[in-house]
Amino acid sequence: MLCVIFLPIAFLVVGSTKLCPHQCSCYDASELVDCRSRGFTHIPHSIPHGTWLLDLSGNKLSELRSTSFTGIWALRVLLLSQSNMQVVHSKALSSLTFLEKLDLAYNELRALPSDFSHGLTTLKDLKLSHNALERLESHALEDLESLERLDLSHNHIQVIEVGAFRGLTMLRHLNLAWNQLTVLQGGLLTMQQGLGVLLLNHNNISKIETEALAPLQTLTILNLEANQLRSLKFKTFLNLQTPSTHLQMSENPWTCDCELHRVFSKILHVRHLHVDDYMNITCHLPLLLSGASLGLMHSQLCIAETATVLVITGTVMVTVVAALVMAERKRKKQKMSLEKQGNDPMPWESRK
Secondary structure: OHHHHHHHHHHHHHHHHHHHHOOEEEEEEOOEOOOOOOOOOOOOOOOOOOOEEEEEEOOOEEEEEOOOOOOOOOOOOEEEEOOOOOOOOOOOOOOOOOOOEEEOOOOOOOOOOOOOOOOOOOOOOEEOOOOOOEEEEEOOOOOOOOOOOOEOOOOOOOOEEEOOOOOOOOOOOOOOOOOOOOOOOOOOOOOOOOOHHHEEEOOOOOEOOOOOOOOOOOOOEEEEEOOOOOOOEEEEEOOOOOOOOEEEOOOOEEEEHHHHHHHHHHHHHHOOEOOHHHHEEEEOOOOOOOOEHHHHHHHHHHHHHHHHHHHHHHHHHHHHHHHHHHHHHHHHHHHHHHHHHOOOOHHHHHHH
């Protein structure tokens, strides 16, 4: 009797070990497969079909091929960070139609294929941070209709084509920090009405187009720290129709003048806008105020500018008045001369 009971158990143990790839660890009937840091140079072929979490981080994969995940139809979570990934080939992920989380952070990706997102309609969380991406093409992410979080920080992105985020209508959190963007252009975030967090700190942004933020109706955090902003247009932020938005804008090379003070004063008086680091916003120009806090210097800036305007205005007025007085004196002198000549009884010719 004991022998009869033992054999099925032994069979189950052996059977379960056959389901798990060599060198990997499997849990919960092989639904969780841990292949971290095992020296793999390609995706193992023996991953169970019912696996819903696959961790391949810390390997030496270098590339994802179009057949890498064939048959792993139930996968929900795929972790591929720190895997020396250099290339994702076309259709490499298209079979993962139930995938919800994809981690490709800390790799060496320079570009994404145009069909990168094909089939990933259920993906909610995508991490592409700490790669070498230089641009985002307009079609690479278009099928990510369920995506809520996108992390593209710590890349070399200089160009984002208008339309690159067109299909991301459910996006809530967008991290573009530590890239090389120079302009936040209008039309880029047209479909992101539900975006709550936008991180753009540590870029080279020197210009925010007037309509760039207008579509964002629920934005709660906008981080623009450590860019190349020297001035602002109030209308840019007035277009931001949100219940409450917290702005971070320190560590920019601000040109501190009365106009900049007026813009910030208006922003601070708009009920739904909050500049969290206003007292940490420091002047870069003029050199006389370099390093000084805009929040502490604003009154002096306007007083100095007003005084300068008054001096110039006063000088102009004095000059004009002096010119009028001189003109009036000259006119009177000419009039007296003419009157004197008119009263002389002997004309000049008759004297001769």
